[in-house]
Amino acid sequence: MDINKDLVAASATPLILAIIAEGDTYGYAILKRVSELSGGELQWTDGMLYPVLHRLERQGYIEGNWGSSESGRRRKYYRITKQGQAQLTEQREQWQMVDTALRNIWLAMSLPAGSITPIPQKD
């Protein structure tokens, strides 16, 4: 299923922050984790991850450090900062609010018509 581009973009920041919060990680591993979490449904263009990572780094939410991979090649690892943790908490609350609202409406829609009273329209 294709997920709307705006939705993908909006969810990218909390998703990336949360994955980095799980433990220090690097670009390719982040994408692998995203795919794992969404059962392969959430597909990003790989290259687009990096400008987002750099933005988060500039905003001070994460910090990047060059280390080396298991093969000895240079690799950039990212770690969440205190500021990033705070941002993640805030984003989480916001998404939970959106999620709750959506859950409620999905629930209401699945009930038979007339069983709930809609708010009366003004003329």
Add this chain to the structure above:
Amino acid sequence: MTVTESRDPLEAQIEQWRAYLRRRQAVHPVDVEELEDHLRGQVAALVAAGLSPDEAFLIAVKRMGALDAISNEFAREHSERLWKQLVVAPDISGEPSSKARSEMLVVFTLALIAAVAVKLPTLFGLDFSEGEDLPFYIRNFSFFVLPLLTGYFVWKRGLSRRTWGWLALAFAAAVLFANVYPSEESSTLSDTEALTALHLPIALWLAVGIAYAGGRWGQTAGRMDFVRFSGELFIYYVLIGLGGGVLIAFTIGMFAAIGVDAEWVVQDWLLPCGMLGAVMVGSWLVEAKQGVIENMAPVLTRLFTAPFAVTILVFLATLVWTGRAIDIERDVLIAFDLLLLLVLGLLLYSISARDPEAPPGAFDLVLVLLLISALIADMVALANIAARISEFGFTPNRVAALGENVILLVNLGWSAALYLRFLRGTNSFSRIERWQTGYLPVYSIWAAIVVIAFPPLFGYG
């Protein structure tokens, strides 16, 4: 995955991909490295899943996304990089940085040579702070920098030995004609000497252009690039000049504060050396920033085309309304030459920035209005002058000015005709472009005639 430094096909493919990515100005080498790590991770995972390295590479690259889109995203996130490009250009662009560094070295060496060259005649007892030697300097100032600028482009474009030889020959001939004619031992320039000094750079600019265009001088696009280069260089030169002016003001002011006279340093060293060195540095800047920031010349053209058109139209209306004649006592011909030159500049830089495929728009109308009004104003002036030209006599200055006026008039007249036909849709815009670029050598040829033929024609006066 183990790193193999052997040239297996996968490594070669990754190498190619990396080189391609490096050409993007907004993507730094360090980002390329990060992306490459990603690509390798992806390839390794796909190979582990049973794909061949070839297939794995293709899929990994595809998943990475279109490089244009990625570099756009990088540019949006790192917009400052595009500006840094100005200073550290070569490092980020795709060229190997050693070549870029050597270019910088070459340019600054050439700038230094230009600065030293202008002081070299001092060793032979010629000093431009002394009046008698001033004519020598004024006649020859083109030679302190234009050969070096030409040499820079010959080097950069890797021109053939034959072109090289022709350009050297042109400069040698120019040195000869600038200096062989008898000259009076005086501190003032004769008329023909002044004309030579003024026209020599115009004639030699053609040599610079041929070197600049590399092998593309024969093509419209190559010549148009040179037109763009000239305009941008002019703007850079003015900007560097402004900075230099501030430097000079501070130098004199600061040393005056402690009672030391620094004016001679400024006059003998800072000013002449800086003026010539700045040509090299300015040219290099134009080369380095190509395509990074929107060019300035077309922007200024857009701003000033309409105001100039209005000014000339109001001038014409006033002329008709008041019935005044143009005052031909003054050097009105030169003033009108300059007007036509300005209109030509506006036209050239509008053309250089215009998409030839675009349909006629409002700006084109304004431009045609400007062209036609300038032509009418010039013809009124010419008519006034022609009536009395025999009275004035043919001095070298008047003949030169008249020749230039005719050359510009022919160019703009035909341009206006082509432009009108373009507006009516009977010919394509590229006709105007071709006409302008084809006309470029005419200016230099006329300038060469002034340099070569005028002194003997007018008795070296």
